[in-house]
Amino acid sequence: MYEVEIGIIGATGPQGSAIGARLASIGYQIVLGSRSQEKASQVAQDIIEAWPTHDLKIRGDLNEQAARCDLVVLATQWEATVPTAMDLKGELAGKTVVSMANALVRSGREFHALVPARGSIASWLQASLPDSKVVACLQHVPASELGAVDRECSCDVLVCSDFDDAAGQVSSILDLVPGMRTIHCGSLSASFAIESLTAVLLTINLKYKTRSSVKISGVGLKPEAP
Numbered sequence: 001m002y003e004v005e006i007g008i009i010g011a012t013g014p015q016g017s018a019i020g021a022r023l024a025s026i027g028y029q030i031v032l033g034s035r036s037q038e039k040a041s042q043v044a045q046d047i048i049e050a051w052p053t054h055d056l057k058i059r060g061d062l063n064e065q066a067a068r069c070d071l072v073v074l075a076t077q078w079e080a081t082v083p084t085a086m087d088l089k090g091e092l093a094g095k096t097v098v099s100m101a102n103a104l105v106r107s108g109r110e111f112h113a114l115v116p117a118r119g120s121i122a123s124w125l126q127a128s129l130p131d132s133k134v135v136a137c138l139q140h141v142p143a144s145e146l147g148a149v150d151r152e153c154s155c156d157v158l159v160c161s162d163f164d165d166a167a168g169q170v171s172s173i174l175d176l177v178p179g180m181r182t183i184h185c186g187s188l189s190a191s192f193a194i195e196s197l198t199a200v201l202l203t204i205n206l207k208y209k210t211r212s213s214v215k216i217s218g219v220g221l222k223p224e225a226p
């Protein structure tokens with residue numbers, strides 16, 4: 001069990017509850033946040049009951065309480081990411097804040113990437129939270145894979161941030177997930193390409209009836225501190 005407590009804001013959706021379950025499965029204490037205390041507690045209870053053989057330290061609370069944790073993940077629907085974080089600016093100051101959001105729209109049998117202010121949700125978030133350290137990652141990992149805590153999460157996770165220490169902190173946590181490998185992609189300027197790529201992967205999923213993810217090849221490529 002790690003001392004670090006991780007808060008997840010908007011954790012009642014598929015991705016927030018999945019990352020919560022996964023991080024709890026590797027020994028972190030998790031606070032699942034929501035706008036509704038009752039909804040958060042119910043989702044926490046559902047996760048614990050879904051994995052009876054795992055000793056998951058998860059509880060539900062309001063987003064404000066999740067934002068008081070040592071490290072915070074934003075998992076609201078993408079449109080609410082920046083407004084929700086702005087409301088919690090004080091609680092998030094001085095902390096590493098993880099952005100998983102993808103601004104996307106579905107159009108028939110395709111997904112299209114939208115371009116948010118500042119080019120990406122993560123860059124917009126960083127501009128809105130100057131006293132926090134935003135780390136963009138996990139955009140390409142589907143909730144179904146992330147949340148299946150009895151299986152390896154076989155994927156690469158592209159990580160970028162304007163703060164090397166924050167990127168290293170998040171990578172050191174995610175690299176503990178069995179099968180997961182983080183790859184550092186530089187500053188948040190990379191988040192435009194990373195977030196947009198998700199639309200391509202989702203379109204591939206529709207066309208090939210599959211669940212694609214990202215694997216980077218390259219001689220000598222291995223996770224290392226930024």
Ligand SMILES: NC(=O)c1ccc[n+]([C@@H]2O[C@H](COP(=O)([O-])OP(=O)(O)OC[C@H]3O[C@@H](n4cnc5c(N)ncnc54)[C@H](OP(=O)(O)O)[C@@H]3O)[C@@H](O)[C@H]2O)c1
Nearest residue numbers: 010012013014015034035075076077078080101102142143
């Ligand atoms: N789903 C995936 O497989 C996946 C994969 C990679 C990345 N992502 C990203 O991860 C994030 C979460 O995805 P998701 O599919 O779990 O999202 P979601 O189900 O659409 O929404 C997650 C939660 O956001 C909260 N929320 C909704 N509207 C809100 C508002 N106006 N203000 C504040 N909170 C609001 C709700 O929580 P409460 O009602 O409890 O407050 C909801 O349960 C998104 O940014 C998405 O782009 C998702």
